[in-house]
Amino acid sequence: MGKYLLRRLIIALPSLLGISLILFVLLALAPGDPFGDLATNPNIPPEVREALRLKFGLDDPIFIRYFHWLVAMLHGDWGFSFASRVNVDQLILQRIPTTLYVIGSSQLVALIVALPVGVYAAVRPYSLFDQVANTIAFIGFSLPTFFTGLLLILIFSVNLGWLPFVYRADISATGWHWYWEYFKQAIMPIAVLGLFQGASYTRFIRSAVLDVIRLDYVNTARAKGVSESSVIVKHVLRNALIPVVTLVALQMPSVFGGAIVTEQIFRIPGIGSLLISAILANDTPVIMAVTFVFACLVILFNLLADIIYGWLDPRISYG
Amino acid sequence: MVGLTHASPTAEAEAPAPAAKPERRFSPWRDALRRFWRHRLAAASTIILALLALAIVVGPLLWRIPINDIDFTARLSGPSWAHPFGTDDLGQDLLARMLYGGRISLAVGFAAMAVGLVAGIIIGAIAGMSRGPIDALLMWITDLFLSLPQLPLLLLVIYLFRNFLTSLVGAQGGVFIMIVLVIGGFRWMTVARLVRAQFLSLRETEFVEAARTLGASDLRLVVRHILPNALGPVIVAGTIDVAAAIIAESTLSFLGLGFPPDIPTWGRLLYDAKDYLDIAPHWALFSGGAIFLTVIAINFIGDGLRDALDPRKVM
Numbered sequence: 001m002g003k004y005l006l007r008r009l010i011i012a013l014p015s016l017l018g019i020s021l022i023l024f025v026l027l028a029l030a031p032g033d034p035f036g037d038l039a040t041n042p043n044i045p046p047e048v049r050e051a052l053r054l055k056f057g058l059d060d061p062i063f064i065r066y067f068h069w070l071v072a073m074l075h076g077d078w079g080f081s082f083a084s085r086v087n088v089d090q091l092i093l094q095r096i097p098t099t100l101y102v103i104g105s106s107q108l109v110a111l112i113v114a115l116p117v118g119v120y121a122a123v124r125p126y127s128l129f130d131q132v133a134n135t136i137a138f139i140g141f142s143l144p145t146f147f148t149g150l151l152l153i154l155i156f157s158v159n160l161g162w163l164p165f166v167y168r169a170d171i172s173a174t175g176w177h178w179y180w181e182y183f184k185q186a187i188m189p190i191a192v193l194g195l196f197q198g199a200s201y202t203r204f205i206r207s208a209v210l211d212v213i214r215l216d217y218v219n220t221a222r223a224k225g226v227s228e229s230s231v232i233v234k235h236v237l238r239n240a241l242i243p244v245v246t247l248v249a250l251q252m253p254s255v256f257g258g259a260i261v262t263e264q265i266f267r268i269p270g271i272g273s274l275l276i277s278a279i280l281a282n283d284t285p286v287i288m289a290v291t292f293v294f295a296c297l298v299i300l301f302n303l304l305a306d307i308i309y310g311w312l313d314p315r316i317s318y319g
Numbered sequence: 320m321v322g323l324t325h326a327s328p329t330a331e332a333e334a335p336a337p338a339a340k341p342e343r344r345f346s347p348w349r350d351a352l353r354r355f356w357r358h359r360l361a362a363a364s365t366i367i368l369a370l371l372a373l374a375i376v377v378g379p380l381l382w383r384i385p386i387n388d389i390d391f392t393a394r395l396s397g398p399s400w401a402h403p404f405g406t407d408d409l410g411q412d413l414l415a416r417m418l419y420g421g422r423i424s425l426a427v428g429f430a431a432m433a434v435g436l437v438a439g440i441i442i443g444a445i446a447g448m449s450r451g452p453i454d455a456l457l458m459w460i461t462d463l464f465l466s467l468p469q470l471p472l473l474l475l476v477i478y479l480f481r482n483f484l485t486s487l488v489g490a491q492g493g494v495f496i497m498i499v500l501v502i503g504g505f506r507w508m509t510v511a512r513l514v515r516a517q518f519l520s521l522r523e524t525e526f527v528e529a530a531r532t533l534g535a536s537d538l539r540l541v542v543r544h545i546l547p548n549a550l551g552p553v554i555v556a557g558t559i560d561v562a563a564a565i566i567a568e569s570t571l572s573f574l575g576l577g578f579p580p581d582i583p584t585w586g587r588l589l590y591d592a593k594d595y596l597d598i599a600p601h602w603a604l605f606s607g608g609a610i611f612l613t614v615i616a617i618n619f620i621g622d623g624l625r626d627a628l629d630p631r632k633v634m
Contacts, residue, residue, distance in 0.1 A: 253470075260470055299343075
């Protein structure tokens with residue numbers, strides 16, 4: 001197992017390098033000088049500007065600059081936020097738990113909804129249940145997250161007044177009341193993301209189960225007298241989940257995209273809303289760092305998918 | 320696999336009546352069209368999308384209220400005869416703005432799809448025809464792009480290059496070109512993989528072998544013989560990509576980082592509407608509803624096309 005993990009990690013490294021290279025090249029190609037402000041500032045003599053450029057290595061060849069940048073990133077030296085006057089890594093560390101909490105719970109919700117619905121629809125294909133579930137799933141992933149978010153706010157906050165539509169990090173209540181308030185404000189963001197993902201997962205699971213359920217080994221299991229529920233859960237589902245894991249891993253980039261939108265709608269203080277506010281404030285170090293963190297998260301989740309893959313499919317050798 | 324003769328069970332049932340109608344012939348394309356129309360939701364969606372496109376193209380000619388006609392006496396009013404979709408916070412007519420914005424949203428969707436499709440076909444074809452390191456490298460890049468976080472990168476590229484392109488081609492055109500290129504640039508991977516997979520199997524088939532024996536060049540093989548047969552799944556993927564591109568553009572506009580504020584794309588309308596949800600819900604509902612209707616129609620058409628063009632999946 002350890003060896004297998006190590007091998008996956010080694011395969012993930014080039015992707016990380018590739019992504020960092022793409023990010024750096026984008027930044028280097030972008031027009032505009034980071035010291036442009038200094039050039040227009042009459043109080044700073046040109047010699048000082050030249051000295052600064054030399055100090056930060058702006059006139060070096062691009063490969064050397066990339067190398068310096070990469071080494072700095074690896075040391076945890078992610079720069080300094082222009083807008084909020086703190087180190088970028090601190091800013092991100094502050095915000096990342098909220099994002100992971102929202103994304104994690106929404107994925108859980110998505111799977112809790114999608115697994116039973118997808119399996120049941122595949123066990124009875126073309127039944128009324130299957131058709132209704134299929135149509136609802138279609139509607140679900142055709143509704144963009146920003147529209148569902150606004151719809152939920154319109155229904156549950158504006159009309160019914162049940163749920164708050166602004167996510168607050170500083171809830172004044174204590175004890176059980178605090179948990180209740182915390183839970184209440186998380187319902188809508190998690191539901192928006194969870195249902196959007198759940199809709200596509202339902203379709204993945206349905207078609208994967210449908211592919212497996214007609215195979216001979218399933219009939220064999222039934223013929224041996226294994227109960228139907230055990231056939232479905234132990235024999236069908238385990239095999240059907242293998243392609244689903246791949247598809248879910250491929251969905252990760254769009255999950256993070258959805259998280260940015262949701263964080264922006266509900267004003268959740270995560271790294272997605274940090275990215276948007278950094279863009280609005282022209283805070284380049286934060287923008288670069290957050291984009292890189294998102295890329296790392298995607299690769300991390302792909303690694304996780306690999307591990308689950310190995311657990312589901314014993315044919316993959318760990319050796 | 321369109322070119323291969325495939326007949327669904329019903330087609331066989333209808334076909335053995337040559338005596339009654341000798342002039343009736345089945346080409347693969349007509350067969351596909353028939354299968355497509357049998358998918359009722361896809362057929363209905365085609366009609367809805369056609370109506371939407373017609374409204375967007377012809378609508379501004381018939382509904383002649385200018386999109387920036389400010390009327391403070393009719394601020395935030397709900398649907399009425401004078402303003403069928405109501406008005407926004409400056410009293411501008413929402414129907415006129417949505418008809419105009421729809422042109423941009425749909426144009427971005429189709430243009431980005433075209434960019435992604437062309438890039439995907441070229442990359443997939445090169446990977447599929449060449450063996451060895453070129454294929455491996457191209458597929459590694461494809462996988463890398465598949466694991467890139469698209470929305471953050473979209474935002475980053477637009478942030479870095481917006482001013483440059485705006486100064487080069489002007490505000491509206493610059494943003495349009497950039498958004499189309501960037502969205503298309505993140506949507507070619509599925510197509511590339513599909514094309515490569517099709518090429519790998521098709522290049523070994525006998526008819527390609529025959530054409531090669533007759534002395535056809537590689538380019539001719541690809542363009543005349545292999546590509547037409549690989550097009551079915553690509554068309555399906557391209558259709559879905561239109562919906563994805565429309566959502567991507569709306570997302571950018573909804574975050575306030577897409578087109579400039581004076582261009583009322585559907586996402587931008589929703590962005591402006593979100594602060595008035597309590598007093599003017601019609602504003603958000605109409606613009607969001609338009610995005611939803613377009614996207615779901617395109618998704619259903621994609622589903623119908625999959626049934627029609629990928630006969631292996633029809634049971």
